[in-house]
Amino acid sequence: MSKDAATPLRRPMRADARRNLDKIVAAAGAVIAERGAEASLEEVARRAGVGSATLHRHFPSRQALLEAVFKDRVETLCAKADDLLADPEADPGQALATWLHAVAAHAVANRGLGSSLMRDADPALGETCHDMITTAGDALLARARAAGAVRPGVTVTRLLKLVGAIALATERDADGPAEAELLLRLAIDGVRTR
Amino acid sequence: MSKDAATPLRRPMRADARRNLDKIVAAAGAVIAERGAEASLEEVARRAGVGSATLHRHFPSRQALLEAVFKDRVETLCAKADDLLADPEADPGQALATWLHAVAAHAVANRGLGSSLMRDADPALGETCHDMITTAGDALLARARAAGAVRPGVTVTRLLKLVGAIALATERDADGPAEAELLLRLAIDGVRTR
DNA sequence: TTGTTAAACGGGGTGGTCCTCCATATCGTA
DNA sequence: TACGATATGGAGGACCACCCCGTTTAACAA
Incomplete structure (x- = not known):
C-alpha cells in the first residue's frame, strides 16, 4: 500500500478517505488480476465495500485507477x-x-x-x-x-x-x-x- | 470493400445480407477512425443505417468486427x-x-x-x-x-x-x-x- | 467531553451500452 | 406469381459509468 497521500502537496486526507482509497486500490488489484484491465468499476467498488460514487470521487477515470x-x-x-x-x-x-x-x-x-x-x-x-x-x-x-x-x-x-x-x-x-x-x-x- | 464472402465455403450470402455487411464494415471503419477501437457498436449500427441485431448477427464479437x-x-x-x-x-x-x-x-x-x-x-x-x-x-x-x-x-x-x-x-x-x-x-x- | 463545520459517504437515478428474441419484410427460385 | 428460406430491426433485459444530494463522520476548538 502506498504510504503517502495521492496528492502529497494538499492538506492531509481525512483518515476515512485514505482508508477507503486503500481499500479501493486493493480491490481493484484483485479484480483486475482475475478479470483483466477492462473489469467493471462497479465490481471494484462492490468488493471494496464502498459506494460507486466514492470510487469515482477518488479516481475520476478508469485510467487514474x-x-x-x-x-x-x-x-x-x-x-x-x-x-x-x-x-x-x-x-x-x-x-x-x-x-x-x-x-x-x-x-x-x-x-x-x-x-x-x-x-x-x-x-x-x-x-x-x-x-x-x-x-x-x-x-x-x-x-x-x-x-x-x-x-x-x-x-x-x-x-x-x-x-x-x-x-x-x-x-x-x-x-x-x-x-x-x-x-x-x-x-x-x-x-x-x- | 472485400469481394468474397466472409465465409467463402458456405452457400452464397443473400444480396441484402452482403450489402448490409459492407455498410457495417464501412461505418465501423469511419467510427473507429474517429473514436478509436473501443467505439460503441450501437453507434456503428446507427451510422450504417442498420439495426443493432443485424450487426451482432454478422459479427458475433467486437473482435470479429x-x-x-x-x-x-x-x-x-x-x-x-x-x-x-x-x-x-x-x-x-x-x-x-x-x-x-x-x-x-x-x-x-x-x-x-x-x-x-x-x-x-x-x-x-x-x-x-x-x-x-x-x-x-x-x-x-x-x-x-x-x-x-x-x-x-x-x-x-x-x-x-x-x-x-x-x-x-x-x-x-x-x-x-x-x-x-x-x-x-x-x-x-x-x-x-x- | 461536547459542539461545530467541512469533508466524505453511498443509495438511487439517468442515460448509454451490449446482446437476444421474435414478428415482419425481403430475397431467390420454381 | 407464389412460396419457403433467409435476413431484418425494434423492443426489452441486464449491465455499466457517472452524478446528484441528503446523511454521516472525522477533525478540531472550546
Whole structure:
C-alpha cells in the first residue's frame, strides 16, 4: 500500500478517505488480476465495500485507477526488495531469486494492464516506475554478485527483460502463471554460478 | 470493400445480407477512425443505417468486427497498389510515394486497432495481411527501382518499417495525421535518388 | 467531553451500452 | 406469381459509468 497521500502537496486526507482509497486500490488489484484491465468499476467498488460514487470521487477515470494500481504494485515490489535486502541472514542468491519470482508474479497479474496503461498514461509514470524497480533490483543483484552467486555479465536490465519476456510469452496461455513459474525457474538456474 | 464472402465455403450470402455487411464494415471503419477501437457498436449500427441485431448477427464479437475492418483496409491498400501499378503512364517513383502516403494514412487511421487486434486476434490474420502488403508494395518498389527512382539498399520491409514508425511516433500527438504527413514527406525525399 | 463545520459517504437515478428474441419484410427460385 | 428460406430491426433485459444530494463522520476548538 502506498504510504503517502495521492496528492502529497494538499492538506492531509481525512483518515476515512485514505482508508477507503486503500481499500479501493486493493480491490481493484484483485479484480483486475482475475478479470483483466477492462473489469467493471462497479465490481471494484462492490468488493471494496464502498459506494460507486466514492470510487469515482477518488479516481475520476478508469485510467487514474489503473495507474494507482500499477504504482501500488511497483511500490510493493520495491518494498519487498528492501525487506529481502534488510535481512542479513539471508542467502543473497536465494533472495534475488525470490524477488525475481515476485516480479514475474507482478508482471503476470498485470496482464493487459501494462499495454492499457501505455495507451495514454502519464509518460512520467512509466519512467518513474522503471527507475524504481531497476534501482531496487540493482541492490539485490549487487549483494548477490558480491557473494559470488551470479555469473558475470548478468545485469538488472537483463534480468528484468528476461522476466518481462517470460511474462509476455505466457500471458496468452491458458495456465500462464504455472508456465511462467517453470520458465523462470529454468532461467534463474541459468543465472546462478554452479 | 472485400469481394468474397466472409465465409467463402458456405452457400452464397443473400444480396441484402452482403450489402448490409459492407455498410457495417464501412461505418465501423469511419467510427473507429474517429473514436478509436473501443467505439460503441450501437453507434456503428446507427451510422450504417442498420439495426443493432443485424450487426451482432454478422459479427458475433467486437473482435470479429475489428478483424473485418482491418482486413478490409489492407485489401483497399493492396487494390490501390494494383491500380497504381496498372497505369503505364505514371511516374514509378511518384506512384511509390503516393502509395506510401496511403499506407501511412491507413496506419494512422487504425490507431489502437493494431494493438487491440494483437491482444487476441487470429494469429494467421496478421501474418496474411503482412504478406499481402509486402507483396503489393514490392511490385511498386521493383518498378520504381527499375526506373532508377530509388536509392540502393531500399527494401519494402524498410519502407514499411519507416511508415510504421512514423505512424506510431505521431499516434499520440494532438495533430498526428499532419505531423505524420510531414515526416513521411521528408523520409520519402531521403529515399529518392537525386 | 461536547459542539461545530467541512469533508466524505453511498443509495438511487439517468442515460448509454451490449446482446437476444421474435414478428415482419425481403430475397431467390420454381 | 407464389412460396419457403433467409435476413431484418425494434423492443426489452441486464449491465455499466457517472452524478446528484441528503446523511454521516472525522477533525478540531472550546
